[in-house]
Amino acid sequence: MTTPGFHRHRSVIARNGGPVPVRVAVRLRPFLDKAQQEKGSTVRGLGEKALEICNWRNDQESLKYEFDAFYDKDTSQDKIFTTSVQNLLEHTLHGQNASVFAYGPTGAGKTHTMVGTSEDPGIIPRSVYGVLNAVAKERGAGDGEWAYSIAVSYLEIYQEKVYDLLETKNHDLQIREDRDRNIFIPGLSEKTITDFQQFEKHFVPASLNRTTASTKLNSRSSRSHSILLLKVVKTQQVSPFRQLTGKLYLIDLAGSEDNRKTGNQGIRLKESGAINTSLFVLGQVVDALNSGQARVPYRDSKLTRLLQDSVGGTSHACMIVNLAPEESFYTDTYTTLNFAAKSKQIVNRPFTRESIVRPHVLKRPADSATDGASKRVRIEEPCTPTTPAVVQTPAKLPAPFLSPLLRRQDKFETSMVDRLEKLETAILARMRRESVLTTANRASVCGTPGQSREVLLQKLEDSRKQLRELKEQQEQQKAAAETAKENEQPLCQQLTSDVLFKHSTSFIRRKKVAETEKPKAMVSPVQAGPLKPLNMDQDSPDIQFVRIIKPKDTVKTKKEGGKGSGKWQLETNPELQEKHAAGVLDVLNSGKLKKLTSLQCVGDKRARLILGWWQMNGPFKQVEDLKAIPGLPSKTVDNIIKGNLLCFGMSS
Numbered sequence: 001m002t003t004p005g006f007h008r009h010r011s012v013i014a015r016n017g018g019p020v021p022v023r024v025a026v027r028l029r030p031f032l033d034k035a036q037q038e039k040g041s042t043v044r045g046l047g048e049k050a051l052e053i054c055n056w057r058n059d060q061e062s063l064k065y066e067f068d069a070f071y072d073k074d075t076s077q078d079k080i081f082t083t084s085v086q087n088l089l090e091h092t093l094h095g096q097n098a099s100v101f102a103y104g105p106t107g108a109g110k111t112h113t114m115v116g117t118s119e120d121p122g123i124i125p126r127s128v129y130g131v132l133n134a135v136a137k138e139r140g141a142g143d144g145e146w147a148y149s150i151a152v153s154y155l156e157i158y159q160e161k162v163y164d165l166l167e168t169k170n171h172d173l174q175i176r177e178d179r180d181r182n183i184f185i186p187g188l189s190e191k192t193i194t195d196f197q198q199f200e201k202h203f204v205p206a207s208l209n210r211t212t213a214s215t216k217l218n219s220r221s222s223r224s225h226s227i228l229l230l231k232v233v234k235t236q237q238v239s240p241f242r243q244l245t246g247k248l249y250l251i252d253l254a255g256s257e258d259n260r261k262t263g264n265q266g267i268r269l270k271e272s273g274a275i276n277t278s279l280f281v282l283g284q285v286v287d288a289l290n291s292g293q294a295r296v297p298y299r300d301s302k303l304t305r306l307l308q309d310s311v312g313g314t315s316h317a318c319m320i321v322n323l324a325p326e327e328s329f330y331t332d333t334y335t336t337l338n339f340a341a342k343s344k345q346i347v348n349r350p351f352t353r354e355s356i357v358r359p360h361v362l363k364r365p366a367d368s369a370t371d372g373a374s375k376r377v378r379i380e381e382p383c384t385p386t387t388p389a390v391v392q393t394p395a396k397l398p399a400p401f402l403s404p405l406l407r408r409q410d411k412f413e414t415s416m417v418d419r420l421e422k423l424e425t426a427i428l429a430r431m432r433r434e435s436v437l438t439t440a441n442r443a444s445v446c447g448t449p450g451q452s453r454e455v456l457l458q459k460l461e462d463s464r465k466q467l468r469e470l471k472e473q474q475e476q477q478k479a480a481a482e483t484a485k486e487n488e489q490p491l492c493q494q495l496t497s498d499v500l501f502k503h504s505t506s507f508i509r510r511k512k513v514a515e516t517e518k519p520k521a522m523v524s525p526v527q528a529g530p531l532k533p534l535n536m537d538q539d540s541p542d543i544q545f546v547r548i549i550k551p552k553d554t555v556k557t558k559k560e561g562g563k564g565s566g567k568w569q570l571e572t573n574p575e576l577q578e579k580h581a582a583g584v585l586d587v588l589n590s591g592k593l594k595k596l597t598s599l600q601c602v603g604d605k606r607a608r609l610i611l612g613w614w615q616m617n618g619p620f621k622q623v624e625d626l627k628a629i630p631g632l633p634s635k636t637v638d639n640i641i642k643g644n645l646l647c648f649g650m651s652s
């Protein structure tokens, strides 16, 4: 969001605040059912930060965990907000990002924590209210130098697609990264808000757009990950027109699900697969960060791509881990706590994002062209948000560019900028000379009264300074581009290099690598499959995996049929197919990434998806179960099945 009336000029990334660990707080929800309560809780608090659960390996022991905070079942929404979230809000007013996300198994209270109810609001409404208040306070204390604008966006990731919850016509939106490595979603709607009522007007109906459904564990289970984004833009009304943009991400993740307990089938099962896969990738991101791996698999799911900034990125982050006390949740509680313990080690590096903006300059009206006074450049009112909550009267008028051409200077080549700069220098020098003329003469110079001319001169100085900065920037960019070209490495080296994640072009490079690898994986089974039977000894047709038949049930080998009849077809041997399917199934259920990548058409990424699904849903019953994995299109699965059944046929 660019503040109305301003152009974004250039990005200045400044004031690195140093490493800040992700805050991890655990919240235990109360029992929902009296009968369950009698059995007792699987989680016991040990003070304000620690908790224990019994050890499933040895019931005489307990497993203890310590986090930044532990909230027991009686903790109020307000306490959670004030102790874990409130202090993050101020960062958004200073050009930094902050994220709060609720994590935990399905039915453990994530939506309750994030959204809450109208009687007992959760983190989202409290945070929005908090930011609105903080802006009002800062504005009240200031001298009008800064203007503020707040906008809200709301989206969900459902089955690996991004949907806009504020404008439902926007679906399957793409996630992109700009050259400053900011993640953004082109086409995602933003609604400017100035008070809480306006927020409610957008948020309440949008929440109803969120995909929820009833499962055995939660009558209103979130089937998607939802992200509410609050963007605070703070724009300086006087030179140098700094603009600080801070974002607050409030994330309600869908719950990890054990489908043996949820009883999910059909579409619910498919949704569950997508949820579990993205959470699995989130786990891998955390592992990669903790072990200092060069490649962090953010791009392996939409969720992790969007959380890139929150987990191991440049955001202040707080994770609220939700737990359920019931015995039936024990396994989920155990895995969730282990994930939370790993997440505690993540360190983010927040920094301030700041840009310099230029005010729009209005064209001189044609009908007043002859009027000497009106020949001076007119300045459009900077930042004109619609309501008093954010409108600021500028303390000083912003400096204009003398030449209308210079107003669009960033579109010119360096040489053109040079010439314009010289021209402006000449004009400025002339005006300086004239400024030492007598007062009588002053009024006649450019038709500008003396005092105003002094102001104008000052403004011209400012515009020249901006021009010089632009030129420097252009030269730096040119030098950087040349260095990058010189340092270009072979593709295979780039893949293992850290550089991959530091430059915006890395995505393109990686895509190229993926494209070159793709044919390799796809081609091999196709070559291996049909060729071997053609060369096999046809005297033992029963052990052939693939036989060549003619239509009308005439089974003939290539030898018999002769070359080039053009009517041969392939038929698989059902017995062997079954045997080989069992072989493939063994590999799928091996739980080993290396084994999975040994399958035809299965690279590292697909192997991770398969492993993730397997870990969350248990063993595959048949090879066709691969189709339940989100992110594996059925055509790909067909290729995997065909390729591997044929290849197993070859090798057995």
Ligand SMILES: Nc1ncnc2c1ncn2[C@@H]1O[C@H](COP(=O)(O)OP(=O)(O)OP(=O)(O)O)[C@@H](O)[C@H]1O
Residues within 6 Å of the ligand: 028, 029, 030, 032, 073, 104, 105, 106, 107, 108, 109, 110, 111, 112, 113, 218, 220, 221, 222, 223, 253, 254, 255, 256, 322
């Ligand atoms: N702290 C709490 N106090 C009272 N009730 C709670 C609390 N936490 C959760 N609940 C209740 O528990 C039920 C499940 O909670 P919720 O829907 O928030 O779970 P969830 O983790 O978001 O589940 P899913 O991942 O399936 O969406 C709801 O009926 C909710 O009102």
